[in-house]
Amino acid sequence: xxxxxxxxxxxxxxxxxxxxxxxxxxxxxxxxxxxxxxxxxxxxxxxxxxxxxxxxxxxxxxxxxxxxxxxxxxxxxxxxxxxxxxxxxxxxxxxxxxxxxxxxxxxxxxxxxxxxxxxxxxxxxx
Amino acid sequence: xxxxxxxxxxxxxxxxxxxxxxxxxxxxxxxxxxxxxxxxxxxxxxxxxxxxxxxxxxxxxxxxxxxxxxxxxxxxxxxxxxxxxxxxxxxxxxxxxxxxxxxxxxxxxxxxxxxxxxxxxxxxxx
Numbered sequence: 001x002x003x004x005x006x007x008x009x010x011x012x013x014x015x016x017x018x019x020x021x022x023x024x025x026x027x028x029x030x031x032x033x034x035x036x037x038x039x040x041x042x043x044x045x046x047x048x049x050x051x052x053x054x055x056x057x058x059x060x061x062x063x064x065x066x067x068x069x070x071x072x073x074x075x076x077x078x079x080x081x082x083x084x085x086x087x088x089x090x091x092x093x094x095x096x097x098x099x100x101x102x103x104x105x106x107x108x109x110x111x112x113x114x115x116x117x118x119x120x121x122x123x124x125x126x
Numbered sequence: 127x128x129x130x131x132x133x134x135x136x137x138x139x140x141x142x143x144x145x146x147x148x149x150x151x152x153x154x155x156x157x158x159x160x161x162x163x164x165x166x167x168x169x170x171x172x173x174x175x176x177x178x179x180x181x182x183x184x185x186x187x188x189x190x191x192x193x194x195x196x197x198x199x200x201x202x203x204x205x206x207x208x209x210x211x212x213x214x215x216x217x218x219x220x221x222x223x224x225x226x227x228x229x230x231x232x233x234x235x236x237x238x239x240x241x242x243x244x245x246x247x248x249x250x251x252x
Contacts (some may be wrong), residue, residue, distance in 0.1 A: 002225075004167075008173065008174055008175070009173050009174075009176070010173075010175075010176040011174050012154045012155075012157050012158045012161075012174045012175055013154055013174070013175055013176035013177075014150065014153065014154055014157075015155070019150060022148070022150060024140065024143050024145060024148060025202075027140065027143070027230060028138045028139055028140055029138075031140075031230055031233055031234050031237070032137075032138045033235075034234050034237040034238065035233065035236075035237040035240075035241070037215075037241045047134065047135050047136075047162065048135075048136070048137050048139070049136075049139055050135070050136040050139035051139075055175075058162060072144050075207075087189075091148060092244055094234075095234075096133040096233075097229075098231060098234050098238075101227060101230065101231055102228065102231050104149075104153060104157055105227055105228050105231060106210050106225060107157055107161065108157050108160050108161075108224050110161075110222075111157070111161040112224075114161075115160075115161070115163045117186055123171045
C-alpha cells in the first residue's frame with residue numbers, strides 16, 4: 001500500500017497549471033485571443049469576456065508583463081484604440097497549459113464513468 | 127459587425143467556472159476525491175496533490191465550509207486520522223464545473239486546429 005501510494009505521488013498535482021493563465025478572467029482573454037490570431041480590440045475583448053474596463057485593463061497588463069500578449073495602441077481618427085494579440089511564447093505556453101487542463105478533464109471523466117454513474121457525465125467519458 | 131459582436135457577448139466568459147473549485151490546489155483535491163468515492167485520508171491527499179500540511183488543511187477547510195466535501199476525524203489507535211470525501215452536492219457542482227472546463231478546452235482546440243497549425247495541438251482538436 002505504501003508502495004502504491006508512492007507511485008501515485010503528485011498524481012493529481014497538475015504542475016502544468018500555471019496560475020497566471022489559470023485565473024478565470026485571464027483564461028477567458030487568452031481563449032478569445034487564441035481564436036483570433038490577428039488580435040482583438042479592447043472593446044471586443046470586453047464583450048467576449050464580459051469584463052469591465054477596469055478588470056480587463058488590469059488583466060491585460062498582467063499578461064503583457066508576462067510576455068504572453070502584445071498590446072498595440074493606435075488611433076482611429078481621434079479615438080484611441082487598443083489591439084491585443086497572443087505572442088508566440090504566449091500561444092505555446094497557453095497550449096501547454098490547456099493540455100494540462102485536458103488531463104484534469106480526462107482524469108475526472110474516467111472517474112465519473114467508473115464510479116457511481118449519474119445524470120451529469122462528462123462528454124469525454126462516453 | 128456590431129450585430130455580430132452582440133451575438134458573441136460573453137462567448138468566452140465561462141460563467142460556470144466557479145472560483146472556489148478553480149483554484150489550482152482545490153482542483154487537485156476535488157479531482158482526487160472524485161476518483162475515490164469512498165474518500166481519502168489526509169496523508170494520501172497530501173501525496174496525490176503534492177501539498178504541504180498547512181496548505182492542504184487550509185483548502186480542506188474552505189471546501190468543507192462550502193459544503194463540497196465532508197471531513198471525518200477519527201482515531202487509528204492513538205493516531206488521529208482525517209478522512210475526506212465529496213458530498214453529493216460537491217460531486218454535482220464539481221461535475222458542472224468540469225463541463226465548463228471542457229468547453230474551454232473544446233473552444234481552444236477548435237481555435238488551435240483552425241488557426242496556424244503548429245506542433246502543440248490539443249488532443250480533442252484531432
